[in-house]
Amino acid sequence: MRHYLSALRGIKYLALTAASTLATAGLILGNVRPAHAEFEIQEATIEKGEVQVEYRGAVHWGVPKADKEGGAGNNESQAVDFDQEEAPVRQSNELELQYSVTDWWMVSLFTLGADKPDGEDFNVDSIEFETQFQLLKRHGDGIALAVQGGYEKAINHGRQQNADGIAFGPIVELASKKVLITLNPLFTDQVGPNRDTxxxxxxxxxxxxxxxxxxxxxxxxxxxxxxxxxHSGPWDAQNHSIGPTLFWNPGSDDEEEAKNGSDDDQVAGAPHMELSFNVGVQFGLTDATSDGALKFQGELSW
Structure with a gap:
């Protein structure tokens, strides 16, 4: 996950274009309930035989009152139709296990989601199954392209009655030298008896x-x-956030030496473990978004 800067001007323009396009889409497309996602950015790269265990978590603050009171903003005619019994989520977590079957096909064996609504205990609220196909690989600088799709099974308990869901869309990576841009647009749909869209x-x-x-x-x-x-709605009734992130990929100096041919004793095909972490802050851009969220992601692969 690294590369880019000489083409910085070109990629920078691409990033700004992507951001404005996606944000504009949000402006004109519709209403949402405040999202409590774990802020995942899925990468396109697939390596045969690789196993990945990933944890994603977030702590939210300044959750809008609309979570409980059934609307956001002062314009009642444009207010979002929130579930009045749904408590705002303060913490959210996901644990995911992935396996790359081939160099172009990866499956997510499961993703467990757990939330902690305000004043309540942690509950496992979903289990998700996903798959990903890589269509275009890159080696260093260039473009990578993949498509992903998944099915999320809601685990309902008590007053919480959520619908199952499906999601699908492309994964695009644009890399040059020290800069990497990754785009994850997704189309989603609800299925099952609890559907409300x-x-x-x-x-x-x-x-x-x-x-x-x-x-x-x-x-x-x-x-x-x-x-x-x-159902279109005003910008302030939608969920959008942005913020900085710090990445740490300790990797393995031994592996880097082996790749460069400097470790003649390296056992061919021996499994190699690699850790990566990122931590960031997301700031809400609309009334329907929480004021902020502290996010963390950790991944172990071998």
Missing amino acids: DGLGFEYGWRAEYDLAKHWGIGVEMFGEIDDLS
């Missing part, structure tokens, strides 16, 4: 990361969510 929804995430030093990177990430594209 009329059509497709839309989610997006994008990241621009700069390779600051060995093992370290800094970047900017932006996320948004629209429950139902068939």
Whole structure:
């Protein structure tokens, strides 16, 4: 996950274009409930035989009262239709296990989601199954392209009655030297008896990361969510956030030496473990978004 800066001007323009396009889409497309996602940016790269265990978590503050009171903003005619019994989520977590079957096909064996609503205990509220296909690989600078799709099974308990969901969309990576831009637009839909939307929804995430030093990177990430594209609404009734992120990829100096041919004793095909972490802050851009969220992501692969 690193590369870019000589083409910085070109990629910078691309990033700004992507951001404005996605944000504009959010402006005109529809209403959402405040999202409590774990701010995931999915990468396009797939390596045969690789196993990944990933944790994503977030702590939210300044959750809008609309979570409880059934609307956002002062314009009642444009207020979002919130579930009045749904308590605002203060903490959210996901644990995911992935396996790359081939160099172009990866499956997520499961993703467990758990939330802690205000004043309540942690509850596992979903289990998700995903798959990803890589269509275009890159080696260093260039473009990578993949498509992903998944099914989320809601685990309902008590007053919480959520619908199952599906999601699908492309993953695009643009890399040059020390900069990497990753785009994750997704179309979503609800299924099952608890469905409360009329059509497709839309989610997006994008990241621009700069390779600051060995093992370290800094970047900017932006996320948004629209429950139902068939019902447009004002910007302030949608969920959009943006903020900085710090990346740490300790990797393995031994592996780097082996790749460069400097470790003649390296056992061919021996499994190698690699850790990566990122931590960031997301700031809400609309009335329907929490004021802020502290996000953390950790990944172990071998």
